[in-house]
Amino acid sequence: MGFSRRLVAVASGLLHNAAAARPASQQMYACSRLGSSAALRQLNEKNDKKSLVIFDKDGTLICFHSMWVPWTLETAKRIEEHSSLAISDKIFKLLGFCPHQQKVRPGLLAEGTMAQIRQSIVELLTDHGVEVINAHKIVSDAVLECKTHSKHTLKEIHDLQKLFGDLKRHGVKIAICTADSRIGTMGMLESLGLNTMVDRVVCGDDEGAMPKPHPRNALAICADLGISPEQTLMVGDTVADLGMARSANLGGSVAVLSGVGEHHDLHHLADHMVDHVGDLMPIVLGAAKIGSSSAPLNL
Ligand SMILES: [Mg+2]
Known part of the structure; x- marks a missing residue:
């Protein structure tokens, strides 16, 4: 089974188990989303302010494309140079990058850790006749860390100082859970002056971290x-x-449409859907009803 299929299988299994084990409060969320009971809706709206928000980073807090498109193009070029294989199109497909639109779509690059990306490129190279030891060397030499805190590529999706300040004023804790590396993540937080406002950061290369959608990182933060x-x-x-x-x-959960996922990718899993994190505060404070949306949400 290829990596992508394994990822999907793991995700499907986790989601199936989670659905079966969802507590009563979450089952009530599902009821209220369907509008089946006014009493349940009123119950949900009581005391629904959240105490902690866990943010994804790329595509949620900062622009995914401005940062990872240059990295993808450079990585494919370097792999070709180091392997002498005309393999860019296959790397783009593997990562989920559309060279015509110059955009990253849902897939390995948007959702996987750098370790998963490197391993998948090793497997791609061995599938094209490169010996395993050489494939690891090519990937080690050619796949570099993304400069996620470079001023040239780092773009906030919203005024994050204001958003995080508003959360703090309401006593809401802030965490970041990202597939990106710790060095890149902490550099980004420092560049944007956010490092003292975040209560917990979990990164893709932290010891013991598990890639999303595994629940371990979220439960450890809580x-x-x-x-x-x-x-x-x-x-x-x-x-x-x-x-x-x-x-x-x-x-x-809140789906934001500011990253790689589109409405049709996300709506079946989201309790709320918004254009970007600037629309988040009413949801955190419990002032927005389940299923509310600043973007079309077909329930
Ligand atoms: Mg993301």
Whole structure:
């Protein structure tokens, strides 16, 4: 089974198990989304302010495309140079990059860790006749860290100082859970002056971290901050982000349309859908009803 299929199988299994094990509060969310009971809706709207928000990073807080498109083009070029194989199109397909639109689509690059990306390129090279030891060397030499805190590629999706300040003023804790590396993530937070406002950061290369949608990272953040999963909201732009919210039985999820996921990719997993994180505060404070949306949400 190829990596992508394994990822899908793991995600499907986790989501199936999570759906079966969802607590009563989340089953009530589902009821209220369907509008089946006014009493349940009123119950959900009571005390629904969240105590913790876990943010995905790329595509949710900062622009995915301005950062990862240059990295993708450079990586494909370097792999071709180091392997002497005309393999760019296959690398683009593997990563989920559309060279015609110059955009990243949902897939390995948007949802996987750098370790998963490197391993998948090794497998692609061996499928094209490169010996395993040489494939590892090519990937080691050619696949470089993305300069995620470069001023040339780092673009905020919203005024994050204001958003994080608003969350702090309301006593809401802030965490970031990303597939990106710790060095890139901390550099980005420092560049944007956010590092002292974030209570917990979990990165793709942290020891013991598990790729989304596995629930481990979300549950570890909740445990470290002493906040129950039910009081926690997950915000992200991919199926993996929203899948983690479900597999960890978090209190809710918000899909943002500012990254790689589009409405039809995300709506079936999201409790709320918004254009970007600038629309988040009413949801965090419990002032927005389940299923509310600043973007079309076909329930
Ligand atoms: Mg993302």
